Amino acid sequence: xxxxxxxxxxxxxxxxxxxxxxxxxxxxxxxxxxxxxxxxxxxxxxxxxxxxxxxxxxxxxxxxxxxxxxxxxxxxxxxxxxxxxxxxxxxxxxxxxxxxxxxxxxxxxxxxxxxxxxxxxxxxxxxxxxxxxxxxxxxxxxxxxxxxxxxxxxxxxxxxxxxxxxxxxxxxxxxxxxxxxxxxxxxxxxxxxxxxxxxxxxxxxxxxxxxxxxxxxxxxxxxxxxxxxxxxxxxxxxxxxxxxxxxxxxxxxxxxxxxxxxxxxxxxxxxxxxxxxxxxxxxxxxxxxxxx
Amino acid sequence: xxxxxxxxxxxxxxxxxxxxxxxxxxxxxxxxxxxxxxxxxxxxxxxxxxxxxxxxxxxxxxxxxxxxxxxxxxxxxxxxxxxxxxxxxxxxxxxxxxxxxxxxxxxxxxxxxxxxxxxxxxxxxxxxxxxxxxxxxxxxxxxxxxxxxxxxxxxxxxxxxxxxxxxxxxxxxxxxxxxxxxxxxxxxxxxxxxxxxxxxxxxxxxxxxxxxxxxxxxxxxxxxxxxxxxxxxxxxxxxxxxxxxxxxxxxxxxxxxxxxxxxxxxxxxxxxxxxxxxxxxxxxxxxxxxxxxxxxxx
Numbered sequence: 001x002x003x004x005x006x007x008x009x010x011x012x013x014x015x016x017x018x019x020x021x022x023x024x025x026x027x028x029x030x031x032x033x034x035x036x037x038x039x040x041x042x043x044x045x046x047x048x049x050x051x052x053x054x055x056x057x058x059x060x061x062x063x064x065x066x067x068x069x070x071x072x073x074x075x076x077x078x079x080x081x082x083x084x085x086x087x088x089x090x091x092x093x094x095x096x097x098x099x100x101x102x103x104x105x106x107x108x109x110x111x112x113x114x115x116x117x118x119x120x121x122x123x124x125x126x127x128x129x130x131x132x133x134x135x136x137x138x139x140x141x142x143x144x145x146x147x148x149x150x151x152x153x154x155x156x157x158x159x160x161x162x163x164x165x166x167x168x169x170x171x172x173x174x175x176x177x178x179x180x181x182x183x184x185x186x187x188x189x190x191x192x193x194x195x196x197x198x199x200x201x202x203x204x205x206x207x208x209x210x211x212x213x214x215x216x217x218x219x220x221x222x223x224x225x226x227x228x229x230x231x232x233x234x235x236x237x238x239x240x241x242x243x244x245x246x247x248x249x250x251x252x253x254x255x256x257x258x259x260x261x262x263x264x265x266x267x268x269x270x271x272x273x274x275x276x277x278x279x280x281x282x283x284x285x286x287x288x289x290x291x292x
Numbered sequence: 293x294x295x296x297x298x299x300x301x302x303x304x305x306x307x308x309x310x311x312x313x314x315x316x317x318x319x320x321x322x323x324x325x326x327x328x329x330x331x332x333x334x335x336x337x338x339x340x341x342x343x344x345x346x347x348x349x350x351x352x353x354x355x356x357x358x359x360x361x362x363x364x365x366x367x368x369x370x371x372x373x374x375x376x377x378x379x380x381x382x383x384x385x386x387x388x389x390x391x392x393x394x395x396x397x398x399x400x401x402x403x404x405x406x407x408x409x410x411x412x413x414x415x416x417x418x419x420x421x422x423x424x425x426x427x428x429x430x431x432x433x434x435x436x437x438x439x440x441x442x443x444x445x446x447x448x449x450x451x452x453x454x455x456x457x458x459x460x461x462x463x464x465x466x467x468x469x470x471x472x473x474x475x476x477x478x479x480x481x482x483x484x485x486x487x488x489x490x491x492x493x494x495x496x497x498x499x500x501x502x503x504x505x506x507x508x509x510x511x512x513x514x515x516x517x518x519x520x521x522x523x524x525x526x527x528x529x530x531x532x533x534x535x536x537x538x539x540x541x542x543x544x545x546x547x548x549x550x551x552x553x554x555x556x557x558x559x560x561x562x563x564x565x566x567x568x569x570x571x572x573x574x575x576x577x578x579x580x581x582x583x584x585x586x587x588x589x590x
Contacts, residue, residue, distance in 0.1 A: 020361070
């Protein structure tokens with residue numbers, strides 16, 4: 001110690017109770033910041049453009065239904081409701097995780113790089129509230145991306161090919177209203193593994209403090225998982241990979257509903273999301289905010 | 293604010309080495325040191341942004357590492373440059389921070405914008421603000437919290453002379469309003485003008501803490517002496533005890549000693565018929581003291 005001058009003890013000031021802001025308030029401002037950034041609209045733009053490009057391409061080749069490895073591909077011109085199913089089938093493995101990772105990977109790292117993390121952490125909110133709001137923001141953005149894609153695909157599909165009864169993965173036909181309900185349920189269920197992707201993105205964002213690394217890292221992680229089951233001898237890992245859960249929603253479009261993949265996907269997704277969120281929370285709580 | 297035995301190590305680097313600080317209510321406290329001395333790291337620990345390797349900090353009796361945001365009640369400020377969201381306007385940034393402050397912070401936005409004279413530019417995006425405007429917005433953001441302790445890290449850095457003057461006036465006004473100010477700076481005139489107590493830190497260690505006037509008194513006083521017969525005056529001064537006499541590079545006499553000895557000298561000169569044209573106390577400047585202390589400790 002190196003004090004050259006002894007001073008009387010500081011006056012112990014009274015500490016009046018402060019009305020602390022709620023985590024919801026922090027979330028509201030996180031969403032507001034998100035709305036004000038141009039990059040936010042990049043992911044949503046993908047969600048809008050992808051179905052539109054798909055429908056346009058199919059219209060240009062009308063009369064020649066696309067023959068693919070999914071039953072809906074041959075059904076596309078018979079009901080507009082086949083479009084959101086096909087879009088989900090194709091976008092679930094890459095484009096929707098990409099949209100989710102764009103914000104999840106950026107949500108902490110960007111503030112760290114810009115120095116605004118220290119600005120908000122010297123106010124009246126605890127670190128736990130901040131990270132909770134950021135996780136919620138990342139998941140809500142992923143949800144907005146998926147729902148935008150669903151909405152655009154449904155509207156564009158129905159506008160092109162009508163609101164007709166639609167086939168299920170089992171080959172049975174269901175009425176258009178019921179089909180719409182099942183499609184909504186499928187998208188809603190897909191949000192669970194997508195939330196796990198967002199959680200991993202937030203973890204990498206907290207850990208790396210670098211937006212680009214976190215976004216790319218999240219995508220690389222999911223792509224790596226997709227490759228794992230292609231490795232000879234590791235096929236057995238398939239059911240436990242997050243990427244396998246991307247297709248679990250198909251159980252909802254079977255008649256009768258196939259609950260097995262859905263329930264399996266729930267706990268497997270939780271196995272990825274839970275540790276990622278706990279790690280992100282603990283790292284964020286304990287980290288030194290030395291940048292900016 | 294009370295810091296005791298604060299240490300921060302980064303692997304092999306000892307950034308802060310057992311720092312003790314005591315900022316009392318009403319102080320305008322200068323925290324001085326060269327770049328890299330450990331000032332900002334100490335302030336970050338004080339605000340709970342980084343965890344001390346050893347030691348404790350208390351803000352109004354609460355430890356920010358244990359109590360979290362609750363310890364920051366009544367405390368505001370910024371470390372290094374204040375940072376804001378460039379894509380939001382100044383007002384929106386303040387609205388955001390007011391929301392994170394709770395209480396009635398939002399009701400004070402207009403008032404603090406007026407205080408820092410940013411009201412006319414409040415609707416403009418912060419991305420287009422000058423450095424000085426961002427510094428002032430940083431003060432405004434701090435004032436939203438109605439602080440009793442304001443921690444400012446190099447608030448005048450990067451400002452032009454007029455901006456520096458305005459910043460000093462603002463800090464003085466806030467201090468007059470009863471806000472305790474902890475001002476980290478390496479701008480010695482700023483500290484000399486504003487602060488009543490200082491800590492000087494070098495290489496992570498406090499080399500002085502206490503009143504600025506005490507520091508200058510400790511440095512010993514010298515007097516410049518002009519007479520109508522400097523040769524005779526020097527002979528007389530040399531004959532008196534407790535006095536050291538010398539000649540500065542310009543040929544003028546300088547005497548060092550306690551006030552009593554200086555008094556005896558003036559009487560002796562008068563009795564010898566040597567007229568004193570001027571006898572001027574020369575206090576060591578803060579700059580002299582700062583370099584003396586930091587170079588001694590290096």
